[in-house]
Amino acid sequence: MTQDKQPVICVFCGATPGNDPIHLEAARTLAFELHKHNVQLVYGGGTTGLMGEVARTLVSLSGPKAVHGVIPRALVKISTKSNGNGNGEIAPNGAGAGKAAERVVSEAMAEDDGIPESEYGVTTIVPDMHTRKRLMATKVLEGGPGSGFVSLAGGFGTIEEVMEMTTWNQLGIHKVGVVLLNINGYWDGLLSWVRTAVQQGFISTENGRILAEARDPKEVCGKLLEYHVSSERMQLNWGEE
Structure with a gap:
């Protein structure tokens, strides 16, 4: 029964921390809220920036099985350097590296389809960005009441992901909520x-309400649980979508 399923929330956010520490604090607070509400996190699989912060914090609270990262192989860098954290992860060389890599792992940890459990949870490696988004969405749609999509601050990739999920809602591909966590007015322009x-x-x-706003991480789970679909969504048959 869907009512018995654990909610699954996909979080979109930047692989960099930004210039204002309030965004890292929001990522940590959101992780505490996910733990409080027994939520399974799906995210982009990176270890840097806001992405790494929300994953690492939730793993510290709920354990590695509470976090599922999904990352394209192109964003995983294999390193032969020794590491200092005991789990095969290599500390990234700062957050300014852009999209060179979102995850750096040792040769011993590299597998064809995933990375073993770590302080960032369970990680699946996929071939491309499209597969990444589709798998994350599938995990959300398999979740129980309160499942949905949330966006913290981020760049081009983040806004592209959150707007695609908003469009999918309008097209009738899914019927779960999409929430912008609008910290310090970051999403005011959108x-x-x-x-x-x-x-x-x-x-x-009516469709203008598909994309909801939360100004505090403590509002997110409630907004997703109380979400009502738009009466003007397109009634299209997407088959297996």
Whole structure:
């Protein structure tokens, strides 16, 4: 029964910490909320920035099986250097490396389809970005009440991911909530664009509510649990989607 299933929340966020420590604090607080509500986390599988912070914090609270990372092979770097944390993970050389790698592991940890349990949870390696997003979405849709998508601060990749899941909702591919965690007004510009698109007739008023806003990590789980689908979503048959 779906009611008995654990909620699964996919978190989109930056692989860098940003310039304001409030974003790292929000990532940690969100992890505490996920632990409090017995939520399974699905995320992009990286160990740096906000991405690494939310995963590592939740693993420390709920254990490695509470976190499932999904990362494309191109974003995994294999290193032969010795490591200092005992689990085969190599500490990244700072957060300014951009998209050179989101995960650095030793040769001993490298497997064809995954990385063994670590302080960042269980990790699946996939061939490309499309497979990554599809698998993360599948995990969410298999979850119980309160499952959905949440976005912390991030860059191009983060906004692309959250907007795709918003579009999928509008198209009727899924019916779970999508929440922007709007810390210090980070997403004000995007929310303003949604309002403008509604005013100018490119998004209906009802569909303009698909993308919800939370200003505090403590609001996130409640907003997803109370989410109601738009009455103007497209009624399309997506088969196995």
